[in-house]
Amino acid sequence: MRINQFLVGLILSVLMLYSCSVKKYIPEDESLYTGSELEIETEEKIDDLKGIQRELEGLFRPSPNSKFLGMYFGLWAHYKGSKEKPGFINRFLKKRFGEEPVYFSRVNPQTTEELMLNRLENNGFFFAETSSEVKRNGKFTSVSYQATLSEPYVLRELKIDRDSLEVDKEIIKLMEESELLPGTRFNLSKLNEERERLDESLKNKGYYNFNPNYLIFEADTNVTDKREFDLFLRFRKNAPENGIIPYKVQKIKIFPNYSVTEDENKLDTVVVDGKDFIQGNLVFKPNLLEQYILLEKEDRYSPLRSRLTSNRLSSIGTYRFVNLRYEELEDSVTHGNLEANIYLSPLTKRSIRAELQGVSKSNNFAGPALNLVYRNRNLFKGGETLSLTGKFGFETQIAGGDLSGLNSIELGLKADLVYPRVIFFVPIKEKFSYSVPKTKMSLGTEYQSRGGLYRLNTFSANYGYFWNANRFVFHEINPISLNVVNLTRTSPEFEEILDSNPFLRRSFEQQFIAGINYTFNYDKLSGRFRTHGVFIGTTLDFAGNALGLANSIAGWEEGKFLGLNYAQYSRGDVDLRYYFRMNEEHTIATRLFGGVGLPYGNSESLPFVKQFFAGGPNSVRAFRIRSLGPGTYRPENTGIGAFFDQAGDIRFEGNIEYRFPIVSVVKGALFMDAGNVWLMNDNEALPGGKFTSDWWSELAVGAGFGMRIDIEFFVIRFDLATPLRVPYLPENERWGNTFDIRSGDWRRENLIFNFAIGYPF
Template identity: 80%
Template sequence: MKTKFIFTAFIFSLICSYSCSVKKFIPENETLYIGSNLELESEERIDDIKAIRSELEGLIRPEPNGKVLGMYFGLWAHYKGSKERPGFINKFLKKRFGEEPVYFSKVNPQNTEELMFNRLENNGFFYSETSSEVNRGEKFTSVSYKVKLSEPYLLRSLSVDRDSLEVDKEIIKLIEDSPLKSGTRFSLSKMQAEKERIDEALKSLGYYNFNPNYLIFEADTNVSDKREFDLFLRFRSNVPQSGIIPYKVRNIRVFPNYSVMEDEDRLDTVSIGGKDFIQGVEVFRPDLLEQYILLEKDERFSPQKSRLTSNRLSSIGTYRFVNLRYEEADDSVTHGNLDANIFLSPLTKRSIRAELQGVSKSNNFAGPALNLVYRNRNLYQGGEVFSLTGKFAYETQIAGGELSGLNSIELGLKADLVYPRVVFFIPIKERFSYSVPKTKMSLGTEYQSRGGLYRLNTFSANYGYFWNANRFVFHEINPISLNVVNLSRTSPEFEEILDNNPFLRRSFEQQFIAGINYTFNYDKLSGRFRRHGLFVGTTLDIAGNGLSLANRVTGGAEGTFLGLNYAQYGRGDLDLRYYFRINENHTIATRMFGGVGLPYGNSESLPFVKQFFAGGPNSIRAFRIRSVGPGTYRPESSGVAAFFDQAGDIRFEGNIEYRFPLVSILKGAVFMDAGNVWLMNENEALPGGKFTSDWWNELAVGAGVGLRFDIEFFVLRFDFATPMRIPYLPEDQRWGNSLDVRSRTWRRERLIFNFAIGYPF
C-alpha cells in the first residue's frame, strides 16, 4: 500500500508539472521575471539590519508571479483561459485563479537601485553603494541586487531653535522625553514620527490649529570628524498665528433633537452647567443629558474630551447620529476661542419587531418559534430603553419509535429596562469613563410543558450594571440575580425517571437561586490586519451565601427561604481564544474553555440551568448538542430518558480551526474539537460521570470541514464533522473511525451536520 501511494503521488506530480508548465506560452521576444535576491554588506554592526533588509526588499518591484507547490498555477490558468476557445473550465480557472504574466520588460533594475539609494540616505547611510546584475535565461530572468552599507550618521544633540513664545516652551518640555536620543541613527521616518508626537501633545494642550508640518528639522553634519550630526527643531516661515496659540471653549450649544427641517423660531434654550440646550418639544431632559458631556466652558480645547463626549453620547442608545463641530470665534493675541456645537439626531422612539424561527434539534425535535419585541428607546426622556419580549415555541418529535408523540411548548415574557447611567440609592455621577455605565433591570417568566412529562415554571429578576472600560474591556456585574424554578406537574413516567436518577431529580427540584455574578471580557480579536488576536472571558457566579447568612441571623430554617429551598453553589469559567492570521484571508483560530461548578451547603448538585454541557454547533461538533458525557457515561439509545440533556459540574474543551477563502463570499474551514463534562460528586444513575485524575483519557475528539457564507454583517455556517474518539467506548476501542463516506449506515451514525449563524468562536 505504501509503495502504491508513493508511485501514485509521483505520477500525479509529473502530470501536474507537465500540465502546469508555462514555458510554451511565453512569447518569443519576452522572458518571465521570476524574482530577485538582495545581498547586504556592512563593515559596521547594524542592530536593525533585518528591518533595513525588509524595507529595501519592499522597494523591489514588480512582484513576480506566484507559485503553488513549485508551479505557476495562476499564470498557467491565465494562459489557458486566454486561448481563442478556452472552454468553461479554463474560463472559470482564469477568473478565479488567473494572474497576468510579469515579463522582464516591465522590470527596471536601475530605478530600483535609485530607490534603494534614496531610502538608505533617509536612514542615515549616506554614500552607500548599490548595484544589480541581470541573470537572463532562455525563458526566465531574475535580478541580483547588491548593497554595500556605509557607516551611518549618529545623533549628537537635539535642540529647539527658539524659546520666546509659550508654544516654544511647551515644545522644549516635550523634547525632554523625545525618543531621538544621542546615538540615534539619522532617520527621516523617526523625525516625522517625532513631529506627529509633538502635534498630538500640543493638541491635548489646546493648540487646536497646530499642524506637524509647521515644524522642520535641520541637521548639521559638520560638527566633528566622526559621522555625527546635530539636530535643530524650528518653525517654518510664515506659520499662521492661529496655529501657535491655544484655544478655549467659549460656548457649548447642544441640540438634543436636531433636524435640518426644524423651525428655529420654535426652539427654546435651557442653560445648565454652562451649556445651552436648544430644542422645541423636550425629547431629552437637559439635566440628564448634561452629565454625558465632558466639555466645560472656558476650558482649553481637548481632543480627548471631545472624543470621549462623542463616545458617551453615542453609547446612550437613543441617537442615530452624534456630530460635534467646533467653530472658530474672535481670537486674541494670546489665545483663540471656539464655539462647540453638538448636533444629536434621535432614532425612532418606538419599534415592534417580529421574528419567526424554525427550530431543529439533534434529538429529532423540530418546530416553529415566534418572538415579538416591543422597544421604547427614550421612555422617560432620559435615554432609558424599555424592551418587552414575548416568545412562543412549539416542538414535536418527528422520528418514530418510543419517542413518537412527544412535544414541547414554551411560553415566555420578559421586560428589560436599561438606564444609560448608574442608578443607585446614593447619587453617583461619573465623568471620565470611556463610555457610560448602564443600569439594567430585568423581570421575566417562562412556562415549559415537555411532552406531558412535566411542567416547569421559571421566574427571574436581575439588577446590575455593565460598561466598557475601553475599546477592548467589558464588565458586567449583577449584585441581585434571582431565579425561581417550580416543577408544577409531573407524570408517573417522569417520576420513574427521577426515581432512577437522583441527580436529575435534584436538578429539577423547586429551587430559589439568589446570588451575584460578574462577567469580564477582554476582546482583541477583531481587525483584519491584526496578526495576533486575543480574547479572554471569565464569569463568576455565587449563590445562596446571603440567604444562608440571613437565616443564621434571624434563626430561620437552614436551606429554605420563604418556604422555598434555595441553591448554594460557586461557579466560574474561563474562555481563552487566540487567532493567528497568516495573512489577510487565512486564519488559525483556537479556543480553550474551562469551567467548574461547586455545589455546597444544602445543595448536592448545581441547578439544571447552571450546569455545563458539551457537544453541538458551538462546542464539539462531531457530537450532537448536549450529548457528550458526563465522563464515560453512555445514555440510553432510546426511550423517554434520552429526551433529557447530559450535563455536568465541570467542563473542559479545546478547539482549533483553520479558516481560508474559497470563492467570493464562500469560505472554508478544517477543524478539530475535544472536550467533555464531568460530575463533581459520584452519581449511581450516571456511572463513569465523576471527575477523576484520568480525565484526559475521557475526552471526546472530533474533526471535520465547514463551509461559511460570510456576508460581512452575518455568517451562515455549515459544518460536517465525525467522531475520532468516543469516550464511552472501552478504552482500547475509543480511538478510530472507518471514514466510509459511501456507507449510508456510517453517514447516519458518524457524520454530524451542524447549521448555525456566526462563527463558533
Template identity: 80%
Template sequence: MKIKSTDILVFGLLLLFLAACSVKKFIPEDEFLYTGSKLKIDSEESIKDYKGLKSELEGLIRPEPNSKVLGMYFGLWTHYKGSKEKPGFINRFLKKKFGEEPVYFSKVNPGTTEELMVNRLENNGYFYSTASSEVERGDKFASVGYQVEVSRPYLLRDFSIDRDSLEIDKEIKALMEDTPLKKGGRFDLSMLTRERERLDEELKKLGYYNFNANYLIFEADTNVNDQREFDLFLRFRSNTPNSGVIPYVVNNIRIFPNYSVMEEEDKIDTVTIDGKDFIQGVEVFKPRLLEQYVLLEKGERYSPVKSRLTSSRLSSIGNYRFVNLRYEELGDSVTKGNLDASIYLSPLNKRSVRVELQGVSKSNNFAGPALNLIYRNRNLFQGGETMNLTAKFAYENQIAGGQLSGLNSIELGLKADLIFPRVVFFIPIKEKFSYSVPKTKMSLGTEYQNRGGLYRLNTFSANYGYYWNANRFVYHEINPISLNLVNLSRTSPEFEEILDNNPFLRRSFEQQFIAGINYTYNYNKLSDRFRTHGIFIGTTLDLAGNGLNLAKSITGGEPGTFLGLNFAQYSRVDLDLRYYLRLDQNNTIATRLFGGVGLPYGNSESLPFVKQFFSGGPNSIRAFRIRGLGPGTYRPEEVSLGSFFDQAGDIRLEGNIEYRFPLVSVLKGALFVDAGNVWLINENEALPGGKFTSNWWNEMAVGAGFGARVDIEFFVIRFDLATPLRVPYLPDNERWGNTFDVGSKTWRRENLIFNFAIGYPF
C-alpha cells in the same frame, strides 16, 4: 470504498509535478519568466538591525515573481491552461480560483529599484551608499541579483529647538523630554516624521486647536565634522500663522437636546447648569441629567480627547440619531484664542414597534421558527431611559438528534426591560467615567415552556445590574441581583422514570429557586478584520444561594428553603480564550480554549440543570451529537431521552482549531479539529466513570471535519460535517482510530455527524 491519506498525497504531488513541467512551453518567444531576485549587502562595519534593514530593502524590489507550491508554478499553470481557446469547465474554474498572471522580465526595471534602495538607505542615515545589479538569463527564465554597498551611518551629535519666546515653545521643550531622538542615534527620516506627528497630537491635547504637523520642520547639518555626525534643529516654518501657535479655550457651551430645523425659535428656552446652556422648547431631556454626559468645561483649554469622548457618551445614550459637536472661533488674539462649542442632538422617534420573524438555532441543537413582537419607548422619563417590552412565541425541534425522539418544545414569553443610561443606586452617584457611561438595567420576565411529551416549565426571572465599556475592547457586566424561579409541572411517566433512575438529576430539577450575583468580563480584539492577531478573553463568575443561606442562618427556619422553595447553592466560573491568526483578509486560523467548573455545596449536591455544562453539538465537539459526550467515560446503554438529560456535568474542558477560507462569492469553507469532554465533581452511581480524576486527559474526545458557511456580512448560515477520531467511552486501546469506510452505510450513519447552525462557532 476506502480512501487512504497517502493516496491523496501522492495524487496531489503528481498533479503539481505535471503542472510545473508544462509551464515553459507557454512562455512567449520574446519573453523570459521572472523568477525573482537575490540581495547581497556589504558594509564597512557591522550593521545594527541588519535583518530589519535587509527586509526593508527587499520590500522595495518589484514586481513580485509568480508564487510556487513545493517549488512548482501551480497558479501560473492554471492561468495558462484556463486561457486556452477552449479551456473547458475544470480549467476555467482552476484559473478563476488559483490562477496567476505571468510576471515576465520585461516588467522588471532594475535601475529604478537601485535608485529606490539608495534613497531608502539615505533616509536611514546611510549617506553615499551605492547599489548595482546583474541580470541572469537562462532557458526562458531570468532573475536579478542586487548588490548594495552600505556606508557608515551618520549619528546625532546635538539637538536643539531654535526659539523659546512663546508658550508653545515651552510646551514643545517639555514634550521633547520624551522624544525617541537621542544623541548617538542614527539619522532616520521616518522617525523624524513620526516625531512631528507625535508633537502635533500632543499639542492639540494641550489646546492648540489650529496647530498642524506641517508647521514644524527638522533640519539636519551633516557638515559639523568628519566623524559622520550631524546636528538636528527643530524650527517653525516661516509662514506659520499666529492662530496655529496659540492655545484655545472654550468660552461658551451650548447644547440643543431636541435639535430640529423645524423648531420654532420664539418657543425656545435656555437653562444654564454648571456653565453649560441647554436650549430647547418643550423639555425633552432634563438638563441636570444630560449635563453629566458632557465633559467640556467653560474656561478650560480645547481638548480633542474630551470632544471625542463627549460625542461618544452622548451617542451611547441610545436616544439620538445624530450627535454633532461644532466649534466656532471667536476672532483672533496674540496670546490666546477662544472657541464656542455647540452640541446639536437630533432625537430618534420616541416610540417604535418591531415584528421579527426569526430562524432560531440554539447551542443545544434545537432549531425552529420564532416570532418576536417588540415595543420600545425611548426617553421614558426625560432622562434617556429606554423601556423594551418583548413578547415571544417559538416552536423548536431538535435536529441531528439521532435516535432521540419527542424533543420539541413550544415557548411563550413576556419580558420587560428598563434601561437607565447612568448608575442608579440607593446612594446618588454622579460619575464621570471617561470612555462610556455605565447603564443600569432592570428586567422582569416570565416564560412558559412545553417540552413535548415530557414536562412543562414555568419560569419567572428578575435581574438588576450594570454594564459598560471601559474602552473599545473591554466590556463589564455585573448583576448584583439575579433571580430565577422555576416551576416544573405536568411531568410525564416517561420523564418521571428518567428522574427515578438518576437521583442527582432529580435534585438538579428540584432546585427551583436560583438567587445570586454574576459578573462578566470580555476583552475583545477579534472584530477588526485587518488585525493580524485577534484575541478574545471572556470570563463569567456566577455565585448563587450564599446570601439566602446566610439570611436563613440568622433568621432560622428550615435549612435550604426560601418561602417554602428549595434554593440552589453553588459557585460557577468559566474562561473562554480565543486567538485568530489572519493570514490575509480572507484566510484565518481560529482557535479556542474553554474551561468551566461549577461547584455545588451547602444544601446542593448538584448544579441546577440549566447551569450544567454539556459537550457535543454545533458549537462544541462537532463530531458528536448534542449531549452525546460524557460525563467522563460514561456511555448510556442506549441512546434515549434519558441520555439527553444524563450527559451533562460540572466541569467542561474544550479546545478547537479551525482554518477558514473563501470558496466562491459569499460561500466560505472551513477545516476543523475539536477536542474536549465534561465531568462530574461528585460521584454519581447512575453515571459510572463520570467523575473528574487525574486521568482526565485520557478521557478527551477528538473529532475533525469540514464545513461550509454562507457569509453575507451580518448573517452567517453554517453547515458542518464531522467524524470522531477519538471516542472516550471505548476501551483504552480502542479509543483512537477511525476506519473511514466511506462506502459503508453503517459507517456513515454512525460516524458522519451533520450540524446546522446560525453564526460561527467561536
C-alpha cells in the same frame, strides 16, 4: 485508504504537469519574472538589520506570480482560460484562481537600486552602495540585489531653536519624553513620527489650529569628524500666528432636538452649569443630558474630551446622529476662543418590530422563533429605553441521533428598562469614562414544554450594570439575579429518568436561584486587516450565599426560602480565542474553553440549567448532542434519558479551525475539536464521571470539514465530522478510526452532520 492515496498522487501529478506546461504559453519576446533576493553586507553590527532588510525587500516591484506547492497554478489557470475556446471549466478556473502573468519587461532593477539607496539614506546610511544582477534561466528570470551598508550617522545633540513663546515651553517639556536620544541612528520615519506626536500632544493642550507641518527638523552632519549629526527643531518661517497659540472654549451650545429647519432664535434656552441647551418642546431634560458632556467653559480645547463627549452621547441610544462642531470667535491677546456646538438628531421615539428568527442555541436546540418587540427610546425624557418582548419559539435537536422527538415550545414575555446612567442608592456622577455605564432592570416569565417530558414555568428578575471601558473591553455585573423555576407536569418517562439519577432530580428540584454574576469580555477579533485577533471572556456566577447567611441568622428551614428549595453554588468559565489571519480571506481560528461549577451547602449538584455539556455544533462536532461524558461514562442506551445524564460540573475544550473561501459567499473550513465534561462529586448513576488527575486521557477528539454561507450579517453553517478518539472505549482502544466509508453502519455512527447559525467561535 489506498484509494485516497491514489487520488492524492493523481492530483499532484496532474498539477505538476500543468505547472510544467506554463513555459509554452510565455511569448517569444517575454520572460517570466520569478522574484528577487537581497544580500546585505555590513562593516559592523547594525541594530535592527532584519527590519532594514524587510523595508528594502518591500521596494521590490512588481510581485511575481504566486506558487502553490512550487507550481504556478494561478498562472496556468489564466493561460488556459485565455484560449480562444477555453470551455466552461477553464473559464471558471481563470475567474476564480487566474493571475495575470508578470513578465520581466515590467521590472526595472536600476529604479529599484535608486529606491533602495534613498531608503538607506533615510535610515542614516549616507554612503551605502547598491547593485543588482539579472539571472536568466530560459523563459524564467530573477534579480539578485546587493546592498553594502557603511557606518550609519548617529545623533550627537538635539537642540530646540527658541523658547520665548508658551508653545516653545510646551515643546521643550514634551521633548523630555522623546525617543530621539544621543546615539540613536538617523531615521527619517522616526522624525516624522516625532512631529506627529508633538502635534497630537499640543492639540490636547489647546492648540486648536496647530499642524505638524509647522515644525521642521534640520540635521547638521559637519559637527565632528565622526559620523555624528546635530538635530535642530524649529518652526517654519511661515507658521501662522493662530496656529501657535492655545484656544479656550468660551461658549457651549447643545441642541437636543436638532433640525436644519428650526431657527435657533425662536427656541427656548436653558442654562445648566454654563452650557446652553436650546430646544423647542422638551425632548431631553437638560440637567440629565449635561452629565454626558465633558466640555467646560474656560477649559482649553481638547480633541480627546471632544471625542469622549461624542462617544458618550452616542452611547445613550437615543440619538441617530451626534455632531460636535467648533467655531472660532474673536481672539484675545494670549489665546484664541472657540464656540462648541453639539447637534443631536433623535431616533424615532417609539417603534414596533416583528422579528422572524432562526435560533441556534448553545444547548444545541435550533428552530424558528417569532419576536414582537415594542421599544420606547426616551421614556422619561432622560434617554431611558423600555423594551417589551413577546416570544414564540419552536426548537428541536438537530442531528440528535436517537434523541428523536426531543423538541421544545417556548412562550415568553419580558420587559427591560435601561437607564443610560448609574442608578444607585448613593448618587454617582462619573465624567471621564470611555462610554456611559448603563443600569438595566429586567422582569420576565417563560413557559417551556419539552418533548412531552415536562413543563417549566420560569420567572426572572435582574438588576445590574453594563458598560464599555474602551473599544475592546466590556463589563456587566448583575448584583441581583433571581430565577424561580416551577417544574410541572412531568411524564412517567421523565419520572423514571429522575428516579434513576438522584443528582439529576436534585438539580431540577432547586427551584429558586438567587445570586450575583459578572461578565468580562476583551474582544479584539474583528477587523479584516487585523493579523492577530484575540478574545478573552470570563463569567463568574455565585448563588445562594446571601440566602444561606440569612438562613443561619433567621433560623429558617434549612435550604428553603419562601417554601422553595434554593441553589448554592459557584460557577466560572474562561473563553480564550485567537485568530491568525494570513490574509483577508484565510484565517486560522483557535479556542480554548474551561469552566468549573462547585455545588455546596444544601446543593449536591448544579441546577440543570447551569450545568456544562459537550458535543454538538458548537462544541466537539464529531459527537452528537450531549453524547460526551461525563468522563468515561457511557449510557446503556442513547435515548432521551442520556440527554439529561450527560452533563457535568466541569468542562474543558479546545478547537482549531482553518477558514478559507470557496466561491462567492460560500466559505469552507477544516477543523479539529477536543473536549469533555466531568462531575465534581461521585454519582453512582454515572460511573466514571468524576474528574480525576488523568482527565487528559478522557478527552474526546474529532475532525471534519464545514461549509458556511456567509452574507456578512447572517451565517448558515454545515459541518461534517468524524471522531478520532472516543473516551468511553477501553483505554487502549480510544484512538483510531476504521474509516470504512463504504459501510452504512460506519457512516451512521461516525459521520456526524451538524447544522447551526453563526460561527462556532
